[in-house]
Amino acid sequence: MGAIITLSLLGILLLYLGLYKAKNALLPVTLLGLLVALGFEVSEWGKEAAPVYHGMVLFDHFALSFSMLCILLTALTLFLSKAYFSAISNNVAEYYCLIVFSLTGALLVSSYHNFAMLFIGIEIMSVALYILAGIRKKDLYSNEASLKYFIMGAFSTGFLLFGITLLYGATGTFDLAGVRQYVIDTQQISPLFYGGILLLLIGLCFKVGAAPFHFWTADVYDGSPILVTIFMSTVVKVASFAGFLRLFDYVFGALNEFWTPVLLVVIVITLFVGNISAMMQTSFKRMLAYSSIAHAGYMLFAILSLGPNAASSVFVYALAYSLSSIVGFGALILVKKSQGSDQFLAFNGLGKSNPLLAAIVALAMFSLAGIPLTAGFIGKFMMFTGVMGDYHVVLLALAAINAIIGVFYYLRVIVHMYFKTAEEGAETVVMPLNFKAVFIIAAILTLAVGIYPDCLIGLF
């Protein structure tokens, strides 16, 4: 709980710093606040977990580890933000404040124990993001991203709420433990309850960007400023998956015969739509956006197979995917700044002009594609093993085909970096110190998890 309170206060503090024109203090104060929040999370680790505040939130290892991951990813994102926001607008404090508020929502979503907290968490997380997506007020792309994200977000919230209401109608409680008890005790489960599960599934699929509810994802990721896209595709996605998994694992686990077929269809469509659309792109940013849809499909495997390993496999997968996304989008910021384009062509000759950057981007692409010795491979491996244990052989075969499609378009980036030459007179890409630090941290973590995954698997 300490972390959530710290972050809420930090957001208000940042607004005041903005008011008193203390621009240089913003980034250090934010990072310090995140560090304090992380400290609170660590201090709660290993204690007896029981729902607190009248059963509203539960800080078990699941919630704590996902919260820590969210805080870490936000910190890495913010490291990249130095001089990024101030180039866009004069009111820098608001952006830090909104990101911190959004993070608070993400923490609530990963530690809720009552449907009210799930709803509030998702809203806090998304409302801040609607504004962040539209940071560039004069830019039509940014406007469009913001508007689409808002409409789709509010629309999906409607489904989520109707689902929660139907569950309440069937069970008479919003408490997860109460609803779980209902599922276990009742012989004849009310049809309202089944309707509620389906609507919640739709609402959550919207939030994680799974097909056929994915159509907003690519446009929003593409139109938003890159730094906001990083935040959206990492922190928000991780938190949404944590909430998704907690709900289906803890509450609906006993009814999996009912929702497994629906989820199977969603996963297969997501994988194919994500991968095939990503393959067709010429823009690096849109390719990453579509590939994030495909990765959502892989992460849904864990919800399909549930069981004791589901949490750790989602955690490892989300960590691997997020680190690589940060590197990918971060590199795009630098490339776009010097070449003025976010197409694949802008990466031509990067292997010669900036070997370190090219090597780290290559590592990130290998990790996203799931090549061994990277974190992405371990994530995919855990997901596939989980599904194999349940004998979803057809799904496994389809997933393997998709993994191969994935390798194809990730390698295209590497081909552009190493085997094509840059145009004459193109500016070389420079890598500022803060980018270098973030990239190296991400690369080291990717390799460490890839070579020695046991350190994470034992967390839960």
Next chain:
Amino acid sequence: MDHIIQHIQGIPLNHYLIFCSIIFAIGVVGVLIRRNVIIIMMSIELMLNSVNLLLAAFSAYRGDASGQVFVFFVMALAAAEVAVGLAIVIMVYRNTKSVDLESLSKLRW
């Protein structure tokens, strides 16, 4: 309060359920087929308010106050959401002089 609850219970629960589902469906269809952003926002409000009504009905039938408390959460957050949404619409309007979704199609859907 008892008086109101008796009134609410005077109508069978199924009627509330059907009524709210219809309003919700109208909202969903409105979001999907209309292109004017303001009307889309009104449709979203319709969806949220059908949820509120249904929550109040369930709450009255079960004699459990938590459903009505949830309605307050929904109202508060819907207000926050609409405030941000309208701000976004104004921002879009300043740039395009239109509140039509079609006016913004730089990015392919």
